[in-house]
Amino acid sequence: MHLIKGARILGGAPADILLRDGVVAEVGAGLTAAGATVVDADGLIALPGLVDLHTHLREPGREDAETVESGTRAAAAGGYTAVHAMANTEPVADTAGVVEQVWRLGREAGHCDVHPVGAVTRGLEGERLAELGAMADSAARVRVFSDDGHCVSDAVLMRRALEYVKAFDGVVAQHAQEPRLTEHAQMNEGEVSGRLGLAGWPAVAEEAIISRDCLLAAHVGSRLHVCHVSTAGSVEIIRWAKSKGWQVTAEVTPHHLLLTDELAETYDPVYKVNPPLRTKADIDALREALADGTIDCVATDHAPHPAEAKETEWAPAAMGMIGLETALSVVQEAMVETGLLDWAGVADRLAVRPARIGRLSGQGRPIEVGAPANLTLYDPSVRTAVDPRGFVSKSRNTPFAGLELPGRVQATFLRGRPTVLEGKPI
Amino acid sequence: MKRHLISAADLTRDDALLILDTAEELSRIADRPIKKLPTLRGRTVVNLFFEDSTRTRISFEAAAKRLSADVINFSAKGSSVSKGESLKDTALTLEAMGADGVVIRHNASGAPHRLAGWVRGSVVNAGDGTHEHPTQALLDAYTMRRRLGDLDGRRVTIVGDILHSRVARSNVLLLNTLGAEVTLVAPPTLFPVSVDTWPCEVAYDFDAVLPKSDVVMMLRVQQERMTAAYFPTVREYSRRYGLDARRLAALQDHAIVMHPGPMNRGVEIAAEVADSPRSTIVEQVANGVTVRMAVLYLLLGGSEPAIGGDVTPAGAVSPNGDAKRGGDASRREDA
Numbered sequence: 001m002h003l004i005k006g007a008r009i010l011g012g013a014p015a016d017i018l019l020r021d022g023v024v025a026e027v028g029a030g031l032t033a034a035g036a037t038v039v040d041a042d043g044l045i046a047l048p049g050l051v052d053l054h055t056h057l058r059e060p061g062r063e064d065a066e067t068v069e070s071g072t073r074a075a076a077a078g079g080y081t082a083v084h085a086m087a088n089t090e091p092v093a094d095t096a097g098v099v100e101q102v103w104r105l106g107r108e109a110g111h112c113d114v115h116p117v118g119a120v121t122r123g124l125e126g127e128r129l130a131e132l133g134a135m136a137d138s139a140a141r142v143r144v145f146s147d148d149g150h151c152v153s154d155a156v157l158m159r160r161a162l163e164y165v166k167a168f169d170g171v172v173a174q175h176a177q178e179p180r181l182t183e184h185a186q187m188n189e190g191e192v193s194g195r196l197g198l199a200g201w202p203a204v205a206e207e208a209i210i211s212r213d214c215l216l217a218a219h220v221g222s223r224l225h226v227c228h229v230s231t232a233g234s235v236e237i238i239r240w241a242k243s244k245g246w247q248v249t250a251e252v253t254p255h256h257l258l259l260t261d262e263l264a265e266t267y268d269p270v271y272k273v274n275p276p277l278r279t280k281a282d283i284d285a286l287r288e289a290l291a292d293g294t295i296d297c298v299a300t301d302h303a304p305h306p307a308e309a310k311e312t313e314w315a316p317a318a319m320g321m322i323g324l325e326t327a328l329s330v331v332q333e334a335m336v337e338t339g340l341l342d343w344a345g346v347a348d349r350l351a352v353r354p355a356r357i358g359r360l361s362g363q364g365r366p367i368e369v370g371a372p373a374n375l376t377l378y379d380p381s382v383r384t385a386v387d388p389r390g391f392v393s394k395s396r397n398t399p400f401a402g403l404e405l406p407g408r409v410q411a412t413f414l415r416g417r418p419t420v421l422e423g424k425p426i
Numbered sequence: 427m428k429r430h431l432i433s434a435a436d437l438t439r440d441d442a443l444l445i446l447d448t449a450e451e452l453s454r455i456a457d458r459p460i461k462k463l464p465t466l467r468g469r470t471v472v473n474l475f476f477e478d479s480t481r482t483r484i485s486f487e488a489a490a491k492r493l494s495a496d497v498i499n500f501s502a503k504g505s506s507v508s509k510g511e512s513l514k515d516t517a518l519t520l521e522a523m524g525a526d527g528v529v530i531r532h533n534a535s536g537a538p539h540r541l542a543g544w545v546r547g548s549v550v551n552a553g554d555g556t557h558e559h560p561t562q563a564l565l566d567a568y569t570m571r572r573r574l575g576d577l578d579g580r581r582v583t584i585v586g587d588i589l590h591s592r593v594a595r596s597n598v599l600l601l602n603t604l605g606a607e608v609t610l611v612a613p614p615t616l617f618p619v620s621v622d623t624w625p626c627e628v629a630y631d632f633d634a635v636l637p638k639s640d641v642v643m644m645l646r647v648q649q650e651r652m653t654a655a656y657f658p659t660v661r662e663y664s665r666r667y668g669l670d671a672r673r674l675a676a677l678q679d680h681a682i683v684m685h686p687g688p689m690n691r692g693v694e695i696a697a698e699v700a701d702s703p704r705s706t707i708v709e710q711v712a713n714g715v716t717v718r719m720a721v722l723y724l725l726l727g728g729s730e731p732a733i734g735g736d737v738t739p740a741g742a743v744s745p746n747g748d749a750k751r752g753g754d755a756s757r758r759e760d761a
Contacts, residue, residue, distance in 0.1 A: 186535075194618030197535040197557030197595060202619070267536030311514050313534035315555070 002418065003033050004411075007041035007377055009367050011343030017046060019373040022415040027369055039421070041377050044410055045343055048351040049081025049112075049374035051363050053144065053173070053251055054227060054299035055324065057083070057114070059105060060098070061090025066304035066394050068105035068114060071324070074302075074393035075112045076419035078324040079376035079409040082113040082355070082363045087124065088149040094119035094130035096138035103140035111419050112412075115358060118142040120161045120172060124150045129161060136168040143359040146173035148227055149274075151209055153179050158213060162222035169359060171223040171249075174213050176234070177275065181205035186315060188261040188276040196264060198314060201276050203231040210234050214241035214248050225357055226250040228301050230275040232285035239294045249357050251299035252286050254323050254330035255399055259283075263399070269310045269317030271399050273303070283334075290349060291340040297354040300327050304395030321399050325391055329405040332380055337406065362415075373416035380407045392425055430549040431721060432538045434560040434599035442603055446568050448720035449713075455492075456716075466495035469526040469726050473499045474516070474541075475552075476532040481687065481711070482552050486529045486561075489718035495726070498523070513537060517544035527726045530554070548725040556590045562686055563596035565717040567604060569706050570641055572713070573682050578605035583635050585611040585667055586645025586694055587656075589618050593645060593686045598626050609635050613667065615656040632667055636676040643684040644669050644694045660693055670696040674704070682706050 004017040009027070016031035017024060026033075052075065058066040066074075068085070075083045085102050087093035093102060099116035106114025118135035122128050124147045135142040145165055152158045152174060161172050182205045187193050189200020210226055214237060217224035226238060229250045241248040255273060260280055263271040271277060289295040303320025310317050323330075331350065335341040341349065355364025365371040383406045388396040412420040419426055427441045437445070455461050471490040475483050483499065490497045502516065511519075513532075520528055525547045530538045535555030542549040553559040571577055582601055588594045588610050601608050608626035610617070621628050629635050636642070647663060657663045664670075669683065674696075677683075683695075683705045691697045700707060 189619055191620040191623045194620045194624075195595070197555055197590075197592060199556075200619065267539040308512065311512065313513055313532065313537045313540055315534040 001033060001036040002039055002413065002416065003031060003036040004039045004041045004046065004377065007044050007046035009046045010347055011045050014042070017367065017375075019413060019416040022373055024367060024369055024371050024373050027367065039377070039411060041410075043381060044377040044379050046367055047079065047343065047347045047376050047378060048364055048367060049376055049412060049414065050079045050328065050350045051354040051358065051360065052080055052083040052300050052302070052324065053225070053297060053354045053358060054148070054253075054301045055083040055085055056088070056301070056303045056320070057085045057102070058304055059089065060101065064306050064394075068102060069109045069111075070392065070394045071302070071304070072106060072109050072111035072114060073425050074324045074391065076412045076414070077392045077409060077425045078326070079328050079378060079412055080112050080324060081374040081376070081412065081414045082115060082360055084115045084117050084144055084358055086148045087117050087119040087146060092119050092123050093117065094122050094124070096131065096134040099135050099140040099142050100138050110414075111425070112414055113360070113363065115144070115360065116140045116142055117148070117173065118145045120145045120147045120152050121157065126150060126152060126154055126157065129157070129164065132161070132164055132170065133168065136170060143168070143170050144173050144225070144357070145170055146175065146227065148173065148175045151175050151177040151179060153209070155212060155216070159216050159220060162217055162224060163220045166222055171225045171357060173225040173227050174209065175227050176206045176209035176213065178205040178208050181208070185276075187264045187272070188278050190261065190279060192261045192264055196267070198264065203233050203278070206231055206275055207233040207237060210237050214238070214246060217248055218244065218246040223247040223249070228253050228256065228275055228299070229286065229295055230256045230278050230282065232282045235285045235289040235294055239289070242294060249296045249353075250294070251297050251354070252290055252295045253301045254298060254327045254334075255321055256286055257283060257290070257298070257334040258330050259399055264314070267314050269312060269314050270321070270397055270401075272314060272317050272319050273321050274319040287334055287338070287340055290335060291345070296357065297349050298327060298331055299354065300324050304393055305397045306395065310397050320397070322391070322393050322395050322397055325393060326386060326398060326400050326405065328378060328409060329407045330400070332407045333405050336380070373413050375413050376409055377411040378407055379410050382406065382408050384408070427724060429725070430538070430542045431560050431725065432542060432549060432551045433558050434563045434596040434603070436560070437600065437603060439603050442564070442567070442600060445564055445717065445720045445724060446571060448724060449568050449717045452719050452723070453716045462492055462494060464494050465723055465727050466490065466493040469495045470524060471495045471497050471527045471529060471722065471726070472520055472523070472525040473497065474520070474528055474530045475499070475501050476530070476537070477553070479531050479553065482531060485711070485714040486552060486718050488715045489722055492715070493719055493723060495722065498525070513540060514544055517541050520547075521545050527722060550721060550725065553592055555592065557592050558596045559592040560596045560600070561714070561718055561721055562593050563600040564721065565710060565714045566597055566643065566684060566686070567600055568717050569684065569710050569713050570682070573706060574640055574680065577601065580606045580640045581609065581638055582606050582641040582643065583609045583611055583639040584643045584645065585632060585669070587616045587647055587651055588612045588621065588645075589616045590648065590651070591645050597643065598624055602626065609639070611635060611667065613657050613663070616651070633673065633676065636673055637678065639677065639681055641682055641684060642669060642677065643686075645686070646688060647690055647694050664693050668694050668696065669699050671698050674699050674702065677704070684710060686710065
């Protein structure tokens with residue numbers, strides 16, 4: 001039993017929150033509870049526990065980069081109470097067996113809920129559908145399916161997947177990347193790629209697939225989720241699809257809200273990611289879209305890599321950045337400090353909507369009596385330089401190292417049990 | 427001058443002129459009985475070649491040896507985490523051997539940039555992926571200056587696969603620094619999408635720019651472009667963008683023809699053009715050694731002048747031993 005004193009729920013007036021038996025038992029002023037551990041939350045903002053729709057936990061297969069244990073601990077440190085573990089593990093999460101394994105590892109670790117994402121196609125090969133129904137019916141109850149890292153580029157296969165998952169209210173999360181337009185692509189195609197002599201990843205390769213998939217989703221009446229939207233053009237297409245009333249949702253990563261392709265000038269592959277960092281104009285469009293709800297949520301695309309995968313020339317380096325432990329700070333910097341979102345908006349985009357897209361009934365709920373006690377306490381007043389040495393993740397490939405960012409997660413509760421206290425994971 | 431030469435953009439106008447002027451000075455030793463200078467005695471230059479390029483490697487090797495440097499040739503094909511030693515480990519090895527200068531050729535754009543972060547010595551980019559090849563641009567500028575004099579206001583037309591050409595990138599930057607006006611000519615498929623932001627003109631019609639060009643530089647068409655829909659057929663490319671005798675006749679009398687080599691005779695350049703008196707292709711090779719000597723001297727040379735008033739016996743201290751680099755106006759002797 002924990003009694004949180006003086007937290008500002010969604011940035012509002014200070015209130016006390018009593019967590020008992022895994023739920024929010026009381027909310028009000030001057031609460032007392034015999035035997036409760038008191039948590040001083042003076043100046044802290046209380047948000048619903050964050051929900052990530054896009055996390056690479058790397059287990060099974062690449063436990064040198066991250067494990068379910070280390071990744072979920074990092075998630076808790078970042079304020080998360082649920083993550084969706086992407087399917088591109090070794091073996092691929094394309095059977096009930098693998099998704100149940102990941103789900104169980106998450107339960108055993110206990111730092112946050114782990115919801116495995118099932119592969120759309122067997123082995124992520126884009127040729128035959130994986131057993132989507134078996135994964136949906138498994139103990140892991142998979143609802144989000146994605147070949148993330150690969151695009152389901154075959155239009156017929158994408159159509160069938162969209163149709164098929166309707167049977168269990170699933171959603172296909174598409175990694176939108178036209179493969180032929182992005183062969184050997186290294187970075188955003190534009191002024192910087194031309195100057196640096198790095199093969200370009202054109203915005204149209206993302207936008208063409210998003211356009212097609214929106215039309216397919218409309219045609220078969222299915223839910224489509226667009227992973228890591230990175231261009232201004234994609235935003236326009238999604239805005240149009242939503243205006244038609246189609247069931248299209250979208251996410252943006254923290255790094256695409258803050259960083260531009262000019263960072264590639266360093267040739268340091270810590271800035272290499274897929275989709276690539278884009279331009280200032282894209283950042284502005286993405287922020288605006290997140291603010292107005294065209295983009296539903298922020299998802300980290302936390303992609304851990306061992307040091308040697310990044311300490312190379314640009315071209316052979318692995319793509320991806322870690323993000324769980326910096327996401328909320330980046331969102332504060334990009335969206336709150338700029339006046340684009342208030343804290344209620346942050347809760348909506350980082351907890352409420354991703355939980356809804358993933359069909360997680362126990363997550364992303366308002367902090368009110370009777371709701372599961374999943375919440376995080378955040379201090380928005382501090383400002384510190386990001387120091388990867390202090391990270392909980394096993395990997396250090398953050399593009400934010402040395403950058404001064406606001407805020408710090410002070411505590412996280414998963415169904416009433418603290419996973420982080422006084423800024424430290426338990 | 428910066429410690430490394432990775433991009434032609436690293437060079438100010440004064441830096442570039444100093445290299446060209448130093449090369450002029452160094453070229454004089456070719457007439458001397460002893461062609462070797464003691465300038466880099468005791469310095470170690472490593473030629474680190476991850477990509478086959480015999481001509482560039484021997485050019486750098488000859489340059490370093492004529493300056494009496496110890497030369498280590500290190501060839502390593504293929505560099506990725508999955509196969510063989512990483513670039514970083516190679517760099518640490520070179521560090522341990524005490525390399526004063528590392529000349530690197532690599533198929534990955536930015537590899538010299540990365541290497542410079544891992545070694546203490548000077549890094550010279552001898553061609554990285556589709557990024558840059560600054561010593562090629564310097565030897566090209568040197569060759570142009572010898573034939574045409576001051577480059578200020580000269581019109582240089584570069585024709586071919588701009589998208590994938592490190593030679594084009596370095597030449598555009600350096601020639602712009604030196605005041606020349608560059609026009610790039612290629613089919614639209616072989617330009618980067620943002621080429622309009624480069625400090626040069628862009629044209630699709632080769633014939634239209636020929637009559638006003640002082641220099642026409644032809645780039646090699648790589649075999650892999652020929653099958654990737656950049657242009658319909660090699661013959662069509664050759665007809666539209668190749669330099670043949672008819673186009674050669676459209677040039678001004680003083681105009682020269684350049685090619686960084688190796689050439690595809692009959693594709694981007696006709697044999698009779700390559701072998702014509704206007705062609706500087708063989709000179710470019712010879713000038714490459716001289717210009718690379720100047721670069722190595724200026725980056726690694728310490729305080730000695732590149733060349734004394736007389737042939738300096740090996741080991742002797744030059745009377746002008748304290749001449750400072752970059753400040754010696756007497757070296758300016760534009761051809």
